[in-house]
Amino acid sequence: MHDLCVRSGTTVNVVLEPRVKSPWPQPRSSNPMLALVTSSATDSRGVTRVTVRAARTGTVTVTWGSQSAPLFTLRLSVAAYPVQ
Template sequence: MRSGTTVTVVLEPRAQGSWPQPRSSNPMLALVTSSATDGKGVTRVTVRAARIGSASVAWGPESAPLFTLRLSVAAYPVQ
């Protein structure tokens, strides 16, 4: 993806309860800009790619996340 791009992750309800809060491995690169859960238990999280590099956003314990989004942010091509 390119720097400045936003991604919205939609997580279906969990039988074990709500999704944990997301955490970025590098908030300077992958910034969680919003997180909301609706009345049906669906969670929507928006992540913005702020800089070039690689980062991940994970839900759950660091040692065993329930879900992980891996991002690779590339520079715009020079023409």
């Protein structure tokens, strides 16, 4: 699991190296209200690029693969900052 703390409104770009046996499964957000997967594409070399937008404060996970045995997990802690 990889942890990342970002501000609300931040866009996170994830680049995943090619997998030997099969392509990366589609990513899934545990709560699309907090973080939404806005795009996912795999190029001809097998590199997968995913964009996730942190929308609201809280903690959310984005997983690739099944919940019980994910291939990759990104945990986002979305922090609130006062508006100036």
